[in-house]
Structures are given as structure tokens and as C-alpha cells.
Amino acid sequence: MKKILMAGLIVALGICFFPQHCLALSFGYLLPNVNDAYGNMIDHMYSVIFWIVTIVFLITEGFLVFCVIRYRSKEGRQATYTHGNKYAEIIWTVIPAIILIWLAIYQKQTWDFIREDFPPPNKSLTVQVFAQQFAWNFRYADPKGSFGAPDDITTIDQMHVPVGKKVVIHMTSDDVIHDFFVPYARLKQDAVPGMLSESWFEMDKLGCWNLKSQTPMILTRKQFENLKVALDGFLLMYKVLGVTGARKYYYEPMPGKKFADVIYHGKVSREPIAQVQYVQHPFEIACSQLCGIGHYRMVGYLTVDTPASYRWWMKKMIKEKYQTNMRLWRVWDKYYPQYNN
Amino acid sequence: MNVESHEEIIHPEPTGFFRKYVWSYDHKVIAKQYFFTTMCFLLLGGFLAMLIRWQLAYPFQPVPILGKLLASRFFFDSTGAITPSGYLQIVTLHGTIMVFFVMIPLLVGAFGNFLIPLQIGARDVAFPLLNALSYWLYVLGGIVILSSLFLRQGAAESGWTAYPPLSDVSTATPGSGMGQIFWLIAIFIVGFSSIVGGINFLTTIVKMRAPGMTWGRLPLVTWAQLITAVFQTLATPVLGAAATLMLCDKLLKTAYFIPTGLQSADQLIGGAGGGHPLLWQHLFWFYSHPAVYILVLPAMGIASELIATFSRKPIFGYKPMVVSLAVIMGLGFVVWGHHMFVSGMSPAMATGFMMTTMLIALPSSVKVFNWLGTLWKGSIQLTSAGLCGISFVAMFIIGGLSGIFLAATPVDIYLHDSYYVIAHFHYIVFGASLFAIFGGIYYWFPKMFGRMMNERLGKLHWLLTFITFNLTFFPMHFLGEGGQMRRLATITNYEFLQPLQNLNVFISIAAFLLGISQLIFIFNFFYSMLYGKKAPANPWNATGLEWTLPSPVPYYNFEKIPMVYRGPYEYSSPEALKQGKDWIAQSDPLGFEKS
Numbered sequence: 001m002k003k004i005l006m007a008g009l010i011v012a013l014g015i016c017f018f019p020q021h022c023l024a025l026s027f028g029y030l031l032p033n034v035n036d037a038y039g040n041m042i043d044h045m046y047s048v049i050f051w052i053v054t055i056v057f058l059i060t061e062g063f064l065v066f067c068v069i070r071y072r073s074k075e076g077r078q079a080t081y082t083h084g085n086k087y088a089e090i091i092w093t094v095i096p097a098i099i100l101i102w103l104a105i106y107q108k109q110t111w112d113f114i115r116e117d118f119p120p121p122n123k124s125l126t127v128q129v130f131a132q133q134f135a136w137n138f139r140y141a142d143p144k145g146s147f148g149a150p151d152d153i154t155t156i157d158q159m160h161v162p163v164g165k166k167v168v169i170h171m172t173s174d175d176v177i178h179d180f181f182v183p184y185a186r187l188k189q190d191a192v193p194g195m196l197s198e199s200w201f202e203m204d205k206l207g208c209w210n211l212k213s214q215t216p217m218i219l220t221r222k223q224f225e226n227l228k229v230a231l232d233g234f235l236l237m238y239k240v241l242g243v244t245g246a247r248k249y250y251y252e253p254m255p256g257k258k259f260a261d262v263i264y265h266g267k268v269s270r271e272p273i274a275q276v277q278y279v280q281h282p283f284e285i286a287c288s289q290l291c292g293i294g295h296y297r298m299v300g301y302l303t304v305d306t307p308a309s310y311r312w313w314m315k316k317m318i319k320e321k322y323q324t325n326m327r328l329w330r331v332w333d334k335y336y337p338q339y340n341n
Numbered sequence: 342m343n344v345e346s347h348e349e350i351i352h353p354e355p356t357g358f359f360r361k362y363v364w365s366y367d368h369k370v371i372a373k374q375y376f377f378t379t380m381c382f383l384l385l386g387g388f389l390a391m392l393i394r395w396q397l398a399y400p401f402q403p404v405p406i407l408g409k410l411l412a413s414r415f416f417f418d419s420t421g422a423i424t425p426s427g428y429l430q431i432v433t434l435h436g437t438i439m440v441f442f443v444m445i446p447l448l449v450g451a452f453g454n455f456l457i458p459l460q461i462g463a464r465d466v467a468f469p470l471l472n473a474l475s476y477w478l479y480v481l482g483g484i485v486i487l488s489s490l491f492l493r494q495g496a497a498e499s500g501w502t503a504y505p506p507l508s509d510v511s512t513a514t515p516g517s518g519m520g521q522i523f524w525l526i527a528i529f530i531v532g533f534s535s536i537v538g539g540i541n542f543l544t545t546i547v548k549m550r551a552p553g554m555t556w557g558r559l560p561l562v563t564w565a566q567l568i569t570a571v572f573q574t575l576a577t578p579v580l581g582a583a584a585t586l587m588l589c590d591k592l593l594k595t596a597y598f599i600p601t602g603l604q605s606a607d608q609l610i611g612g613a614g615g616g617h618p619l620l621w622q623h624l625f626w627f628y629s630h631p632a633v634y635i636l637v638l639p640a641m642g643i644a645s646e647l648i649a650t651f652s653r654k655p656i657f658g659y660k661p662m663v664v665s666l667a668v669i670m671g672l673g674f675v676v677w678g679h680h681m682f683v684s685g686m687s688p689a690m691a692t693g694f695m696m697t698t699m700l701i702a703l704p705s706s707v708k709v710f711n712w713l714g715t716l717w718k719g720s721i722q723l724t725s726a727g728l729c730g731i732s733f734v735a736m737f738i739i740g741g742l743s744g745i746f747l748a749a750t751p752v753d754i755y756l757h758d759s760y761y762v763i764a765h766f767h768y769i770v771f772g773a774s775l776f777a778i779f780g781g782i783y784y785w786f787p788k789m790f791g792r793m794m795n796e797r798l799g800k801l802h803w804l805l806t807f808i809t810f811n812l813t814f815f816p817m818h819f820l821g822e823g824g825q826m827r828r829l830a831t832i833t834n835y836e837f838l839q840p841l842q843n844l845n846v847f848i849s850i851a852a853f854l855l856g857i858s859q860l861i862f863i864f865n866f867f868y869s870m871l872y873g874k875k876a877p878a879n880p881w882n883a884t885g886l887e888w889t890l891p892s893p894v895p896y897y898n899f900e901k902i903p904m905v906y907r908g909p910y911e912y913s914s915p916e917a918l919k920q921g922k923d924w925i926a927q928s929d930p931l932g933f934e935k936s
């Protein structure tokens with residue numbers, strides 16, 4: 001019985017700690033980062049803490065397992081009578097204290113950069129975000145740069161930002177607390193009714209979809225410009241694979257469409273849809289705060305554009321006088337007029 | 342401490358069924374009442390967790406058997422699948438039940454009640470009537486929360502954190518009508534029960550220690566209960582106040598948490614407005630961060646006891662252990678803002694809360710090192726109780742270390758409200774606390790029921806729970822790193838989360854196995870209660886005062902109030918070894934006979 005128990009104990013500890021932690025070590029699950037301004041800083045903080053924690057984990061759990069095996073009770077073993085050791089206490093108080101205080105100071109720089117060093121208005125693009133159950137509304141300033149005029153662009157669930165441009169988000173919510181979460185950008189900020197929260201980010205990579213393999217790609221600006229990428233004419237579809245609800249996503253040409261607007265080296269041209277190999281693909285905006293029964297299906301789309309495709313999109317929106325949900329934006333203009341110019 | 346004054350208040354044991362088992366003043370009976378009630382709630386809460394895992398692995402698929410039985414009722418639609426609203430009710434109830442109706446009353450109500458008087462050498466708690474009141478208030482709160490299930494629009498569904506305006510505005514979500522009102526009333530009542538209990542234990546430990554039971558000789562279980570009682574007494578009123586304010590919002594049309602101009606279902610809400618949603622978050626977490634310590638400090642006490650006893654060594658660094666408890670108490674009141682880093686709270690405040698949170702990691706790590714020091718060069722007996730106590734430390738290390746990621750403000754931006762958080766606190770509350778509770782049950786069961794639990798089944802239960810627990814909760818770190826948000830009825834609506842669905846299925850299967858493994862414990866518990874081996878007074882050769890009493894403990898605990906001569910964990914002391922045993926009871930006058 002005792003032997004079986006010991007074997008079980010070792011196997012259990014083995015199964016539970018080490019392979020799992022090695023898996024985590026591979027960073028396999030952390031999403032790629034596309035926010036160059038500070039996403040890398042967050043990932044860097046993550047890995048700094050990860051290595052500290054891993055070392056502490058191995059030392060403490062290793063020592064624990066060692067003690068359990070080495071000092072297990074058996075014939076003739078006598079426990080050592082001791083009430084502690086002053087020097088040991090000092091060592092294991094002071095060393096963790098130094099590490100923790102260092103960590104606190106070290107991460108403060110990153111936090112201050114993300115949350116206090118906002119880019120100046122003339123060097124950034126401001127987008128207003130108004131959350132509601134269960135959608136994201138966006139508003140872009142009119143060509144003169146002010147919001148609340150009759151001709152500004154408002155969209156629902158569709159956000160476009162130019163690559164390499166700092167984007168400042170002014171955000172609130174209409175009904176309950178939502179949370180604006182762009183996982184690839186390491187951006188997360190609550191949208192709280194009754195107050196305006198500010199955050200910012202800068203995308204340095206673009207999303208794209210390979211039609212041949214039907215898989216997403218994340219590209220640098222250079223890589224993107226070297227591909228012929230369709231800006232419209234395609235629909236994102238999915239099929240459910242089984243009882244687990246997992247989906248296979250794919251793009252399909254819009255029914256009846258013969259031509260698509262394709263961008264290549266900063267120039268937009270119309271090309272036959274049959275020749276298209278790549279489609280511009282947005283990053284998802286998730287809601288990270290419980291906001292009601294539609295919380296699980298509150299998805300927005302953040303498309304990262306090159307300057308040329310951003311102009312193309314803006315022109316299209318202005319031409320179509322694209323506006324939705326104006327009731328909501330009148331609420332904004334009433335309560336947050338100071339953020340409109 | 343006056344022994345005679347205790348003699349005066351001795352009453353004969355009540356004989357009627359009602360006074361003996363229902364409205365009893367005996368702390369041991371009340372402890373058992375708490376124990377059985379919390380165990381029922383634990384089963385319910387665990388069962389709700391199984392439903393959560395079913396939904397996440399097989400979203401909107403009919404639940405086997407149960408879905409058929411309860412189709413169109415409670416959380417289920419006509420096909421027996423969980424509805425989106427039902428899912429939120431389940432999530433809310435799981436969290437609420439596990440925190441307010443299982444862990445706090447189990448650790449404090451059951452273990453505290455049973456152990457404090459026995460360990461300090463008292464005949465009962467300071468206020469037996471309040472003790473009974475505290476239990477029955479808790480039952481009342483339980484009835485209120487359970488009856489909310491039968492409401493037409495269902496139970497509360499804004500999570501156990503009940504953030505307004507979602508919880509506050511009745512049209513925001515179906516459960517925020519009557520369901521949320523029931524939730525608030527239930528929380529107010531259990532909060533009241535917790536305050537009453539805290540005051541009672543505080544007084545008991547300060548005033549009723551047996552002669553010689555100095556602060557430096559108090560067992561760590563009781564020390565932990567003392568600190569917990571401070572948290573309960575000082576923090577819970579804030580929760581009560583917050584719940585009252587929200588009740589006013591809902592019933593009297595005030596607007597404490599409703600800002601000006603709030604809309605819901607395209608209607609302007611809240612009359613004059615002028616409230617603020619973040620106010621609730623501050624009040625709620627002012628209580629609920631200390632509540633996290635209420636959930637783990639008593640378990641730390643239990644683990645200390647188990648580790649000392651089964652290593653046959655005095656606890657390593659008794660004083661640092663007590664000091665770190667006290668430091669946790671002090672800092673525990675000023676870290677609540679770490680739940681609000683991305684809430685829109687001032688970034689400068691976030692930095693302040695980040696600093697205090699980094700600091701509070703220190704006393705916890707000191708405790709871990711002292712537990713390891715206790716194991717070092719011991720003679721470790723791997724009984725089921727001992728294994729559970731050691732598992733507490735192993736799991737607490739993981740939960741503590743993952744907390745550092747979340748305490749780091751920049752990293753929390755990415756991990757906030759993700760499954761990383763779920764993994765983190767389940768390692769603390771389930772991995773650590775519940776293992777200590779299992780260990781505590783194996784350990785004190787003989788004292789409670791006069792019989793021993795089956796060791797073989799106990800070890801099997803420990804082994805299966807340990808493996809399946811880790812297989813369930815460790816991969817949740819990966820889900821969080823992959824960006825999976827908490828409280829989603831399904832992740833399948835997000836393209837970026839698709840790669841995680843297989844892992845979710847894996848976790849669910851592990852969770853079902855974890856659930857099934859608990860049947861071993863339930864069987865062992867009831868079988869041993871009825872047919873277990875008769876327990877001697879001190880089956881573990883332990884040193885505390887409770888082990889000087891017969892098993893089960895007689896009505897009046899101590900026939901004569903004991904005299905305490907030494908510290909709580911005198912294992913393997915040379916004096917004892919001279920006597921041919923490796924322990925000396927706290928009340929053993931060995932070496933003091935002449936004085």
C-alpha cells in the first residue's frame with residue numbers, strides 16, 4: 001500500500017506540475033502582438049514575471065517534493081526539533097521583498113507610458129466609441145476635424161485605423177459596463193456609462209486572409225503592400241464543425257459580384273474577383289466585461305489599413321454618407337460635448 | 342481569566358430535540374449544522390460548475406438526462422439546452438454560493454465554531470445565542486437565494502460581483518428584476534450573519550482563553566480565525582451598505598449607482614441620475630478583497646496545523662507566521678483597487694494599488710517558506726490529512742505566483758477578466774482552501790463524530806482530486822493567455838478563440854472526472870460516520886487542547902478548565918522523547934510539576 005501510494009504521489013506530482021509548466025514555457029498560447037507602441041512592453045513584462053515566477057516555482061515545489069520524499073516517515077526516522085531560524089527568516093523576507101519592490105518600480109514605467117503618455121492630438125487619430133448592448137459604435141471626425149457635425153461618419157461594429165498611426169479612443173457606454181478588448185493589440189479598457197475613458201494604441205501589422213488555404217495572416221506594412229489584397233467583394237463565412245461548436249472560417253465572393261477593389265503598392269484598382277488571392281481581414285474586438293445575455297456574441301471588427309486603403313475606406317463612407325444609430329450619438333453630444341473637438 | 346466565572350454558567354445539556362439539534366447554543370452542534378448545510382451548498386455549487394463546463398464544451402447542446410427532466414424550467418430551454426440567460430444565472434449562482442454560502446460559512450462557521458473553544462480551552466463561545474442566530478440567519482439567506490431560482494424571470498445574472506448598471510437597472514437583463522433583489526437581500530442577510538459571527542469569535546478568542554493560553558501559545562488555526570474575524574467585522578458592513586444602496590436604487594428609485602443620462606432598452610433611466618457605477622466597485626471590492634482572505638486565512642491555519650502534526654515538528658517560525666497573518670490583515674484592506682485596473686479608475690490610483698498588492702505577496706511568501714521549513718527534516722506521515730495539508734502549500738504556491746501577473750498593472754491589461762483570473766483564484770480557493778478543508782475534515786472528523794474516516798478511500802480521493810483538479814484548472818492559464826474572456830456562454834462566436842475550443846473540451850472532461858471523484862469522499866464521510874473505526878481521544882498524537890478531550894467531545898467540552906503550559910506544536914521535543922513519545926500536549930504539566 002505504502003509503495004503504491006508513493007508511486008502514485010510521484011506520478012501525480014509529475015503529471016501535474018512539470019509538463020504543464022513546460023507547455024506554458026513555450027508561450028504557445030499567448031496571442032501574437034500587433035500593437036507596436038506598447039504591446040511588446042506588456043509582453044516583455046509578462047515574460048520578465050514569467051521567468052521570475054518559474055524559477056520560484058521550481059525552487060519551492062521542487063523543495064516540497066524533495067522533502068516529502070526524502071523526509072517521509074519510516075522506521076527509525078526522527079524529526080529534528082527546531083522552532084525556526086532567524087537568519088533563514090531574514091533571507092526569505094528580504095530577497096522576495098527586493099524582487100517585489102523592483103518589479104513594482106519596473107512595471108510602473110510601462111503602465112505610465114500606456115495610461116498617462118497620451119499622444120498629442122495633432123499626431124494622432126481620435127475615434128469616439130460608444131458601447132451599447134451588444135454592439136460597438138464608432139464615430140470619426142468630419143474633414144474639419146470636429147465631431148457632432150451632421151456629416152461625420154458613424155459606423156456600427158466596424159472600426160478602421162491606419163497602420164503606424166497612434167489612435168486615441170474616447171469611449172463611454174450607453175447602458176451597462178462593456179469592455180473594449182482587442183487581444184492582438186493588448187488593449188483593454190472598460191466603457192462605463194456616465195464617464196469617459198481614454199486609451200490609445202498603435203497598430204503596426206495588418207490582417208489579411210489567404211483564400212487558397214483559407215487561413216488568416218498577420219503582415220507587416222511592407223509584406224501587405226507586396227500582395228494584391230481585395231478590400232471588398234468578399235464575405236466572411238463559417239461552418240460549425242460539430243457538437244463542440246468549433247467553427248471553420250472562410251471567405252467567399254459576394255453573390256453576383258464580378259469585380260473587387262484590390263490594393264497593390266498603394267494603388268486601388270478593380271480586378272476580376274476570380275483572380276483575387278488575398279482579402280483584407282479585420283482583428284476582432286471582444287467585450288471583456290459581463291454585459292448581459294448577448295455578452296458572448298458582442299463582436300466588433302478592427303481593420304488595419306495602409307494609408308491608401310484607409311483613404312479608400314473614408315472616401316467610400318463619405319460618399320455613402322454612412323451613418324447609423326444617430327439617437328445614440330445625440331446622447332453623446334448632450335453629455336460629452338467637451339470631447340467633440 | 343477567571344476559571345470560577347465559567348463554572349457559574351454551566352447549564353445541564355438540553356434534552357428536547359428542538360433545543361438539542363435545531364435551536365442549539367452548543368458550539369459543536371452549531372458547527373455541525375454549518376457543516377452539513379455548507380456541504381449541501383458545496384454539492385449544489387459544484388453541480389452548477391459542471392453545467393458551466395458542459396455549456397463551454399458543448400455550447401447550446403441539450404444537457405444529458407437533467408436537460409430532459411427540467412426542460413423549459415430553470416436554466417433550460419425546451420430542448421434541455423442551457424439558455425444564454427440561464428448560463429449567466431448559473432455563473433452568478435456558482436460564484437455567489439461558493440463564496441458566501443460555502444467557503445466563508447464552512448471555514449468560519451463550521452471549523453471556527455468547532456475548533457476555537459476547544460483549542461483555547463473554553464466551554465463555549467462568548468455569545469452562544471448570537472452563534473445560533475448567526476447560523477439561522479445564514480440559513481435564511483440561503484433560502485432567499487435558492488427561492489430566487491423559482492422567480493419567473495430567473496435568478497440574478499450579473500455575476501457574483503453584481504456590477505451596476507447591469508445589476509441595478511431592471512431592464513438591462515432579465516435577472517436584474519426580482520432575481521437581483523433577492524440576491525441583494527440574501528447577501529445582506531449572510532453579511533449580517535458573518536458580522537455577528539466575527540464579533541462573537543473575536544470576543545471569544547480575546548476573552549475566553551484558558552489560563553496559560555498566552556498569545557504566543559495560541560494554535561495557528563485560532564490565530565487565523567482571529568484575523569479572519571477582524572476582516573469579517575470591519576469589512577462586511579461595507580458590503581451591507583453597498584447592498585442597501587443598490588436595494589434603494591431598485592426599490593425606491595434612487596440613483597446611487599446610476600449616472601445621469603443612462604439609457605436602457607432605449608429608455609432614460611434613473612430619474613435625476615448623478616450616481617456612479619464605479620462607486621459600487623469600490624464598495625464591493627473593499628469587502629470582497631478581504632473576503633478573499635476570509636476564504637484562505639482559516640485554511641492557512643488548518644494547513645499549518647496539519648503540516649506541523651504530520652511532519653512531527655514544531656511549526657517553523659511561529660512568530661513570523663503570526664506576524665505575516667497580521668500584515669496580511671493590515672494590507673488586505675488597501676489592495677482592493679487591483680480589481681479595477683482597467684475600469685477607468687485613475688491610473689495613478691492603479692499604481693498605488695499595484696504597490697500595495699505587490700507588498701501583500703510578501704507575507705504570503707514568508708508563510709510558504711515557513712511551511713517548507715516545517716516539512717524540512719521532519720518525519721512526514723503521508724496520511725490523507727497530511728497529503729491534503731501538503732497539497733494546500735503546493736497549490737497555494739501556484740495560485741500565489743499567478744497572482745503576480747495579475748498584480749502587474751501592464752500585464753493585467755491583457756489578462757484582466759480572462760480565464761487567467763479564473764485559474765488564479767480557483768488555485769487559491771479550490772486548490773488551496775478546499776484541500777485544507779478536506780484535510781481538516783480527515784483530521785478532526787474523529788473529534789466531531791467519534792469515528793475515524795477510512796484512510797484508503799481518503800488517499801484515493803486525494804489522489805484523484807489532486808490530478809483532476811490540476812488537469813482542470815492549470816490549462817485555464819492557457820485559455821487566459823489565448824485571450825478567452827470569462828463569463829462567455831460560448832467562445833465559438835469569436836474567430837480568434839477557435840483554437841481554444843478543443844482545450845475547453847479537455848478541461849470539461851477533466852472537470853467531470855473531478856466532480857465524480859468527490860463521490861468517494863461523500864461515501865467515505867457517511868460510511869465512516871456510521872460504521873467507521875471507533876476513534877481514540879488522540880488518534881494523531883497531536884498537541885492541541887482539543888486532543889485531550891474524549892472523541893466525540895462531551896457536551897461541556899472541559900470538565901475542568903485546563904491549564905496551558907507550552908506552545909501549540911511541541912513535536913519531537915527532547916523532553917518528550919525522554920518520555921518515549923514524540924509530542925507533548927499543551928496542557929501537559931511535564932517539567933512544571935514542582936512550581
Ligand SMILES: [Cu+2]
Nearest residue numbers: 178287291298
Ligand atoms: Cu459588452
Ligand SMILES: [Cu+2]
Nearest residue numbers: 630633677680
Ligand atoms: Cu483582490
